[in-house]
Amino acid sequence: xxxxxxxxxxxxxxxxxxxxxxxxxxxxxxxxxxxxxxxxxxxxxxxxxxxxxxxxxxxxxxxxxxxxxxxxxxxxxxxxxxxxxxxxxxxxxxxxxxxxxxxxxxxxxxxxxxxxxxxxxxxxxxxxxxxxxxxxxxxxxxxxxxxxxxxxxxxxxxxxxxxxxxxxxxxxxxxxxxxxxxxxxxxxxxxxxxxxxxxxxxxxxxxxxxxxxxxxxxxxxxxxxxxxxxxxxxxxxxxxxxxxxxxxxxxxxxxxxxxxxxxxxxxxxxxxxxxxxxxxxxxxxxxxxxxxxxxxxxxxxxxxxxxxxxxxxxxxxxxxxxxxxxxxxxxxxxxxxxxxxxxxxxxxxxxxxxxxxxxxxxxxxxxxxxxxxxxxxxxxxxxxxxxxxxxxxxxxxxxxxxxxxxxxxxxxxxxxxxxxxxxxxxxxxxxxxxxxxxxxxxxxxxxxxxxxxxxxxxxxxxxxxxxxxxxxxxxxxxxxxxxxxxxxxxxxxxxxxxxxxxxxxxxxxxxxx
Numbered sequence: 001x002x003x004x005x006x007x008x009x010x011x012x013x014x015x016x017x018x019x020x021x022x023x024x025x026x027x028x029x030x031x032x033x034x035x036x037x038x039x040x041x042x043x044x045x046x047x048x049x050x051x052x053x054x055x056x057x058x059x060x061x062x063x064x065x066x067x068x069x070x071x072x073x074x075x076x077x078x079x080x081x082x083x084x085x086x087x088x089x090x091x092x093x094x095x096x097x098x099x100x101x102x103x104x105x106x107x108x109x110x111x112x113x114x115x116x117x118x119x120x121x122x123x124x125x126x127x128x129x130x131x132x133x134x135x136x137x138x139x140x141x142x143x144x145x146x147x148x149x150x151x152x153x154x155x156x157x158x159x160x161x162x163x164x165x166x167x168x169x170x171x172x173x174x175x176x177x178x179x180x181x182x183x184x185x186x187x188x189x190x191x192x193x194x195x196x197x198x199x200x201x202x203x204x205x206x207x208x209x210x211x212x213x214x215x216x217x218x219x220x221x222x223x224x225x226x227x228x229x230x231x232x233x234x235x236x237x238x239x240x241x242x243x244x245x246x247x248x249x250x251x252x253x254x255x256x257x258x259x260x261x262x263x264x265x266x267x268x269x270x271x272x273x274x275x276x277x278x279x280x281x282x283x284x285x286x287x288x289x290x291x292x293x294x295x296x297x298x299x300x301x302x303x304x305x306x307x308x309x310x311x312x313x314x315x316x317x318x319x320x321x322x323x324x325x326x327x328x329x330x331x332x333x334x335x336x337x338x339x340x341x342x343x344x345x346x347x348x349x350x351x352x353x354x355x356x357x358x359x360x361x362x363x364x365x366x367x368x369x370x371x372x373x374x375x376x377x378x379x380x381x382x383x384x385x386x387x388x389x390x391x392x393x394x395x396x397x398x399x400x401x402x403x404x405x406x407x408x409x410x411x412x413x414x415x416x417x418x419x420x421x422x423x424x425x426x427x428x429x430x431x432x433x434x435x436x437x438x439x440x441x442x443x444x445x446x447x448x449x450x451x452x453x454x455x456x457x458x459x460x461x462x463x464x465x466x467x468x469x470x471x472x473x474x475x476x477x478x479x480x481x482x483x484x485x486x487x488x489x490x491x492x493x494x495x496x497x498x499x500x501x502x503x504x505x506x507x508x509x510x511x512x513x
Contacts, residue, residue, distance in 0.1 A: 205247075244264040291306060371390070394418070426440050432463065
């Protein structure tokens, strides 16, 4: 018996078959058809140069009298500035030209004496600027060419030659060239990073990590509800702070005061005094779990983002909520601050990124290019640019208006975290435990890392929740789902010879959205 399927099933089955049939040809350039290419070029020539095809033409007896200089391989007429013998030429075509600009066209001026070099040049005034220019290779139409070919309905050369004749780098002319597909510039070489230390001590997922400005220690927050402070050089535990009653989702150390800020799924935002290791301030206002926080680099302002779809700006000292940044329609996963405008950037599960005006507390720009949740945003330490991470793509943007730069495709996972250093190494950490390292400028993925989970953990506990470079940018720290902190460093023994860039100048397949 033939199994009966619904129309819906049959349609989708046929769609899948069609897709599988053509998937191999996806994004390949279409082969050039000679005949249609010639037709296209002829149409373009007529469209763009039709207005100058009725230029003056020489009388037939010009060639007998004293034809073009035999020394010129192109047959261009060589004119001297004070030419004694004046040759006649006819003006033909529907709109005859006067000898030069500003001369009225009458019956007397239709047949003229051969003009001097300067007058001849003025005849080319209607041509694009590049065409009246005589370059070293004589690819532009010379004055002799204008005399010889003007008024002829079809140029005597085949279409390919005609293109070469008018191709001299002009504005409109460049459209006639077969455009070369853009290729990726060669990426800068970066040494590979290798795992050199695994630090354990937390009893739950390590959700967040931050390095203090003096580069002596770093701090982590975990699902075991504790905040732990570790020595950066030795990896030894220095201190544990308890106080949160749910998972700690964000930590940051102030560069302006001896304070540590933390936030968690218990809706709390706390300020810890590191001289007394006690909570000295609470910031109340969020209606749901607080997912991230950041400090403003130049003023005493704290910004937090939450599952309640808002970000809040707090005055660090007075604990007052300065602004509530509302506009997102789903949980706000990440927030970043900078001194330049726009001073606040948020990424949300509603798939948008918003750039905010700190003073007005309003959205400046909303970027809607991502198709899935934006869980990570990172600002480049030197360039006026930033990147955002989502399961569909990592995208790079320009400040201040959020102009799109490029996609970094290939990390096909839920990207939880991004970090970038001054050398242009971008790191993306994903929910499945993979970490990709990219060259910031070209978007070239130069290394992929999937570190083993610590013994006793399930493979499903492979996941990176946060990563950060230390202040010297020589160490990379990752906070992971196997309850460890992993520390990576550059491989000192690697050279460009031992680890060459396996890069090919392939055609870029960049999508706008």
